[in-house]
Amino acid sequence: MKTVIKTLVFTLALVFSHTSNAQKFSDLDPSPMDAATYPSNYKISDKAIKVIYSRPQLKGRDVAKLAPNYEVWRTGANEATEITFYKPVTFGDVKVKAGTYTLFTIPNDKEWTVILSSDINVWGAYTYKQDNDVARIKVPVAQGKDILEAFSITFEESKSGADMYMGWGTLRVKVPFTL
Structure with missing residues (x-):
């Protein structure tokens, strides 16, 4: 009888522990999150800049539809x-303190306005407030030869610090930072 009770208790414990620990994991996001850093070399742990962003895909759509001009x-x-x-950086002619900021942009055919905002942890640009701008600059738009299906960000060293490149489709935008 003791063996039957022990077996029953063990079986019930096994059943309940299995169902109480079951997890529901979401599928892969259609616009997966990514990060870009400067320096980009993974062997260098002392980073100056890190960008965390999600990478929308074109999927036959036009960049201008997904990132409308003047919005x-x-x-x-x-x-x-x-x-x-x-560490502190210079963005345009503004000295920016070390810290985390939201990176908004206002696309246009010839130039983009790039904005650093103190308003962090926001979804989309629905709650954007110009009063929270820390700095903004205008940068020219260039065209690349290759088509980037996914929106992408990367960094390259420059004479004064680092240039952040944003690309999507054939569109390319260079954003300079002085370190």
């Missing part, structure tokens, strides 16, 4: 893109 854009998909400076 504040979250600079990616899902949550607004966040940029972290691990």
Whole structure:
């Protein structure tokens, strides 16, 4: 009898522990989150800048439809893109303290306005407030030869610090940071 009770208790414990620990994991996001850093070399742990953003895909659509001209854009998909400076930088002619900021953009055919905002942890650009701008600059738009299906951000070293490149389709935008 003791063996039957022990077996029953063990079986019930096994059943309930299995169902209580079952997890529901979501599928892969259609616009997966990514990060870009400067320096980009993974062997260098002392980073100056890190950008966390989601990467929307064109899927036959036009960049201008997904990031409309003259409208504040979250600079990616899902949550607004966040940029972290691990040391002070100069953005345009504004000295920006180390910290995390939201990176908004206003696309245009010839130039983009790139905005650093103190308003962080926001979804999209729906709650964007110009009063929270820390700095903004205008940068020219260029055209690349290759087509980028997914919105992409990367960094390259420059004479004064680092240039952040944003690309999507054939569109290319260079954003300079002085370190």
